[in-house]
Amino acid sequence: MRRILLALLLVPLLAHAEPRETDWLELMPREDQLALEAMPEISHETPESAGTFGQQGGLKQQKSDLPAVMYSSKTVAHLNGKTVRLGGYPVPLESDAEGRSTLFFLVPYPGACIHVPPPPPNQIVLVRYPQGILLEDIYAPLWVEGPLQVETVSNDLADAAYALKASSVRVVEEADL
Template sequence: MRRLTLVLTLLLATTQIHAEPQELDWLELMPAEDRKALEDMPEISHDTPEADGNFAGKGGLKQQDKNLPAVMYSARTVPALNGREIRLGGYPVPLETDAKGLNTTFFLVPYPGACIHVPPPPPNQIVLVRYPKGIQLEDIYAPLWVDGRLKVEKVSNDLADAAYAIEAAKVERIEEEEQ
C-alpha cells in the first residue's frame, strides 16, 4: 500500500512539473472594476499625428492624453495573480539585448504596434518580461507566448509604466495556426 501511494505521489508530481502553465487572458490582469469601466468607456479619438504614423518616439507607451477616462491610466492589479505560473500571449516592445543581440528584456502588450498607437494600453495591460536566455525579435508584429512567474511589480521607464513583470521561463513565437 505504501508503495502504491509513493508511485501515485511521484506520478502526480511529475504531471504537475510538466504541465503547461495556465493561459491568462489580458483582461484577467485588470480588477473587475477596471474591466467594467473599459466596457463602458466612450469611443476614443485616434485623430493625432501618431495615428498617421508620424511617431517620433516621444512618450512611447506612456499615456499623453490627460483627458481620457481613468481606466486608461490604471495601474491597479489583481493581487491573487502575484506569484502564479502563467502563459500570456502578446506582442513585444524590445528594451534590452545581450552581447549576442538577443532580446532579454521587453514589454509585452495585448495588441501589435502598441508603442505607436494612441492611446497606448494602461499600465495594468503592459507586462515587463525578463528573459535572460534571450530571444531574437525580428518582427514586433509577430505574437509571442511567454511562460513564467507573474509578479505584481510597478515598473517605470522613459518608454512605459507597467503594473506587472514576468520572470520568463520560456518565450516562443505563436505559430499562425495557433492564432
C-alpha cells in the same frame, strides 16, 4: 489502491504541464474591467497615424482627458507569484551582444508603442528573459511563461504594473491557434 497509485504516477506529469493561458483582462481588477466595457470609443487619429511624429511616442499615456481606467495601475493580488502563460506583443528595451531581446514590455496588441492610447499600466508587463529571444518581427505575437509579479516599473517609455521573469518565450505558431 489502484487510484492512489495512478494519482501518484500522474503527479510528476502534471507538475511539468504548461500553465493555463492567462487572458489580459485577468490582470485587471473587476472594477477596471467594467469601466473599460463602459468606456466610449477612442479615436486613434494621431500625428503618428498621419505619418508625422511631432509628439513624444512610446507607451506612456499622452492625453489627460481619457477615462481613469486608461491610467490604472490597479493589480490583481492573487496573481502575484503565480506562473502564467501570457500571449502578447513585444516592445524591445534591451538586447544582448547577439541581438537577442533580454528585456521587453509585453502588451496585448501589436503596435502599442505607436498607437494612442497605449494600454494602461496594468495591461503592460515587463519581461526579463536573460537567455534572450531574437525578435525578427515585433508584430509577431509571443507566448511568455513564468512567475508574474506585482511590480511597478516606470521608465521613459512606459509604466507597467507587472513584471515577469520568463522561463520560456517563443513566437506563437500557426499550430497554436
